[in-house]
Amino acid sequence: MAKRIALFIGQIIQDYQREMTQAVAETAEGMGYRLDVFSDFGSYGENYLHADGEKAIINLPYLEDYQGIIIASDTFDVKGMYEELTDKIKGSANCPVVTLRSEDERFYNVLIDDYAAMKDVVEHFIITHQYKKICFMTGKLDMLDAQRRLQAYRDTMEKYNLPVTEHMIFEGDYWRYKDEEAVEWFLTGEEMPEAIVCSNDYMAISICEALRKRGCRVPEDIGVSGFDNIDEAYYSEPPIASVDLPIKSMAQIAVQTIDKIVKGYAAEKYMYVGVSGCYQGTCGCSMKMQGNRITELYSRGLYLQNAIKRLSYMNVDFENCNNMQELLHTAFVYSYYFAYDTMYLCLCDAFNKPEEELIASEQYTDKIYLRAIMSRDLGLTDEVEIFDRREILPEKYRKEGAVLYIFPLHYKNHCLGYLAMQSERIDGLKEIFPSWVLWLGSFIDKVKTYSQNKELMCFREQSLRDELTGLHNRRMMEKALRTRTQRAYSKKVSFCVVNVDMDGLKMINDTYGHREGDCALKAIADAMKSVESETVICARVGGDEFSICVDTSEERVVEELIEKIQQWMAEYNRKQGKPYQLSASFGYAFYQRGKELADCLERADQNMYRNKAQKKKDGNYPKGGTL
Numbered sequence: 001m002a003k004r005i006a007l008f009i010g011q012i013i014q015d016y017q018r019e020m021t022q023a024v025a026e027t028a029e030g031m032g033y034r035l036d037v038f039s040d041f042g043s044y045g046e047n048y049l050h051a052d053g054e055k056a057i058i059n060l061p062y063l064e065d066y067q068g069i070i071i072a073s074d075t076f077d078v079k080g081m082y083e084e085l086t087d088k089i090k091g092s093a094n095c096p097v098v099t100l101r102s103e104d105e106r107f108y109n110v111l112i113d114d115y116a117a118m119k120d121v122v123e124h125f126i127i128t129h130q131y132k133k134i135c136f137m138t139g140k141l142d143m144l145d146a147q148r149r150l151q152a153y154r155d156t157m158e159k160y161n162l163p164v165t166e167h168m169i170f171e172g173d174y175w176r177y178k179d180e181e182a183v184e185w186f187l188t189g190e191e192m193p194e195a196i197v198c199s200n201d202y203m204a205i206s207i208c209e210a211l212r213k214r215g216c217r218v219p220e221d222i223g224v225s226g227f228d229n230i231d232e233a234y235y236s237e238p239p240i241a242s243v244d245l246p247i248k249s250m251a252q253i254a255v256q257t258i259d260k261i262v263k264g265y266a267a268e269k270y271m272y273v274g275v276s277g278c279y280q281g282t283c284g285c286s287m288k289m290q291g292n293r294i295t296e297l298y299s300r301g302l303y304l305q306n307a308i309k310r311l312s313y314m315n316v317d318f319e320n321c322n323n324m325q326e327l328l329h330t331a332f333v334y335s336y337y338f339a340y341d342t343m344y345l346c347l348c349d350a351f352n353k354p355e356e357e358l359i360a361s362e363q364y365t366d367k368i369y370l371r372a373i374m375s376r377d378l379g380l381t382d383e384v385e386i387f388d389r390r391e392i393l394p395e396k397y398r399k400e401g402a403v404l405y406i407f408p409l410h411y412k413n414h415c416l417g418y419l420a421m422q423s424e425r426i427d428g429l430k431e432i433f434p435s436w437v438l439w440l441g442s443f444i445d446k447v448k449t450y451s452q453n454k455e456l457m458c459f460r461e462q463s464l465r466d467e468l469t470g471l472h473n474r475r476m477m478e479k480a481l482r483t484r485t486q487r488a489y490s491k492k493v494s495f496c497v498v499n500v501d502m503d504g505l506k507m508i509n510d511t512y513g514h515r516e517g518d519c520a521l522k523a524i525a526d527a528m529k530s531v532e533s534e535t536v537i538c539a540r541v542g543g544d545e546f547s548i549c550v551d552t553s554e555e556r557v558v559e560e561l562i563e564k565i566q567q568w569m570a571e572y573n574r575k576q577g578k579p580y581q582l583s584a585s586f587g588y589a590f591y592q593r594g595k596e597l598a599d600c601l602e603r604a605d606q607n608m609y610r611n612k613a614q615k616k617k618d619g620n621y622p623k624g625g626t627l
Helices: 015-030 048-059 081-092 114-128 144-159 179-187 201-213 231-235 247-262 291-319 324-337 432-452 454-462 474-491 505-512 514-529 555-576 597-618
Strands: 003-009 033-038 068-072 097-100 108-112 134-138 169-171 195-198 223-225 242-244 270-273 276-278 342-348 367-375 379-388 404-411 414-422 496-502 536-540 545-550 584-590
Touching (some): 003 247, 015 033, 015 068, 033 247, 048 404, 068 247, 097 247, 108 114, 114 134, 114 195, 114 223, 114 276, 169 179, 201 223, 201 231, 247 270, 291 324, 324 367, 324 379, 324 474, 342 404, 367 414, 414 432, 474 536, 474 545, 474 597, 496 514, 496 555, 496 597, 505 514, 514 536, 514 545, 514 555, 545 555, 555 584, 584 597
Parallel strands (some): 003 033, 033 404, 068 097, 097 108, 108 270, 134 169, 134 195
Antiparallel strands (some): 242 276, 342 367, 342 414, 367 379, 404 414, 496 584, 536 545
């Protein structure tokens, strides 16, 4: 069996986490280890139920099966997650454990010299820029690295005989939520600060924005610095002065330490890696403009605009799903907006039952239901197999040398399962991925609720039906067309829209009354029901307007379908002996991949009106009717 290392790291789409994961993966592969990465998407607000759902990922693996464990503890923002994980490790793991950037005497530690690095930053402002009034925004002070960085600031200010008053230090959160409060605190001190040193880049970026809102220029009025040199710091305007982390070296040391111990050699308990300053932009130092930076920034802005738009569409399309088949297909279509090779939807074994019998769980079951496989090359595979949770993913699906990324799938604290992903690189997951996973879990839970509540399902079904004719309504047709448009994009298949307009309804209403008009509409609907199938959806979309969606790219199939409807109406006219002729005009158009759906609908409408006009010209239009 392959040697395995588990990496626990939070919020993997963030710059540091993504780079660290990639570096650990490359090192592990080079040393003959298979890597399983367990990641969460963090907490938000005070929603403790959601936090519990994210935290459940630490209970998925059997830790005794691993030859080494690496923990990026400072990337977890779910309260209690690190403590629960380490308690579990101490109780069941029998392998070396290495922490990154956070000190824990129970394990081996790869650390950066926070003290020396922060001392260098503060001295840069004092010596290079001759600043004396330097404020400091700490990280979370329950973390050792935040304490060391704060101590370095205090000691450096004391070394140069510079005072530190109450309003010169503010406790931050290592994130973006306290920028306004911090700036208010700094600016209400006795003197205006000349610089604000932040314990990481996220806080530095938000501090710059908060200062600009108050009319303070950065760095002309107040200098700012961060720590970590993340990509977003590079794309800021001006770029954030920061400290460059030796991520690759840290990853190599972590994996090498595990390999040493596995082979029976001793390893140091605490290993320190040096860092270097990256002084530019917001500290007041000039920088050499890189030509591709503006282009990259512009492209990133366009991507974010598009991502926001896609998120809105995705929520609407997920909401329209009534069962797992519809939900899986919609999820697969939207998976095209981030990069991956293959994803495996692994649900708790409770989902291997009729949907109305599903029971929510707060923990992973011993058996896992591989419900679907999503592949960029092979498409969507539905309902696969049951396997033992200990495998994480059956061996036959594991690609040689590929890293397995595992993410929690839940709704609130209901543990639904997990998502396993194989991908050569994770650079392409982007901002839309966490929302995709979050909404997938949420709507799996909703679909389960719909199935369990028959009255609710009946109501949802009725909301998609036309009350008079019993056909689907406009809402359902729009949903069907949107789904097929997405399918055409992802699977390169086509479909046809047939617009149908009843002939002479006004004449029937005016001559024989609206009750007879309703009778004629029902008859048209019955004619269309005669051709409905899994590949043919019929709907009443207006007063005397109907629409048909046909899953085909063959004109012959559409022509035969129209002929069947016309034959049904001819038989109706012969048998019923009404004082009017039941008649309808038809026009159709095939969806063209890459064009707007509206273009297809407009062409179908134009063809339908041509058919109606030709019937009028030939004298085949019901008497008294109007175009």
